[in-house]
Amino acid sequence: MEGKPLEREEGVAVTAPLEEKREAAKPAPEATGKTPAPASTLPPEEEERLRGEIIAALKTVYDPEIPADIYELGLIYDITIDADRNVAIAMTLTAPACPVAGEMPGWVENAVNAVPGVASTTVTMVFDPPWDMSRMSDEARLALNMF
Numbered sequence: 001m002e003g004k005p006l007e008r009e010e011g012v013a014v015t016a017p018l019e020e021k022r023e024a025a026k027p028a029p030e031a032t033g034k035t036p037a038p039a040s041t042l043p044p045e046e047e048e049r050l051r052g053e054i055i056a057a058l059k060t061v062y063d064p065e066i067p068a069d070i071y072e073l074g075l076i077y078d079i080t081i082d083a084d085r086n087v088a089i090a091m092t093l094t095a096p097a098c099p100v101a102g103e104m105p106g107w108v109e110n111a112v113n114a115v116p117g118v119a120s121t122t123v124t125m126v127f128d129p130p131w132d133m134s135r136m137s138d139e140a141r142l143a144l145n146m147f
Contacts, residue, residue, distance in 0.1 A: 054081075054112055055071055057111040061104070063100060072139045075135075109121045109122075
C-alpha cells in the first residue's frame with residue numbers, strides 16, 4: 001500500500017503512509033487525561049463529510065514560521081467527532097518551546113468551530129509521541145524543499 005493515494009472528499013490526495021502515521025500517533029487516553037470517546041453514532045457519510053470539512057479548516061492554520069499548514073505538517077494526531085457533533089482534536093507542535101504554543105490551540109479551535117455543523121471544539125496538546133519530520137506529507141515536504 002506504500003505510496004497509494006487515498007482520495008479525500010475535498011480532492012486532496014494523502015499517501016497511505018501518512019494516514020498510517022496519523023493513526024499510530026493517536027495518544028493513549030491516559031496521555032490526554034480523558035476516557036476514550038464512544039464511537040460516533042453519526043451516519044458514516046455525514047461523519048465523513050464533516051471530517052473532510054474539519055480537515056479543510058485545519059489546512060487554513062499555519063505556524064507563522066513554517067510555510068506549510070498544520071495538517072500537512074503532521075501536527076494533528078487525532079480528530080474525534082461525537083454524536084452531538086462535538087469535536088476533540090489531539091495535536092502537537094514541532095517543538096514544545098514553539099513561540100506560538102499558547103496561541104495555536106485557539107487558532108485551531110476557531111477554525112474548526114467555523115465549520116457548519118460543529119457544535120464545539122476541544123483542543124488537547126500532546127507531546128507523546130513527539131513530532132518528527134517523518135510525519136509530514138509530501139505536500140509539506142515540497143513546500144519546505146525537504147525532498
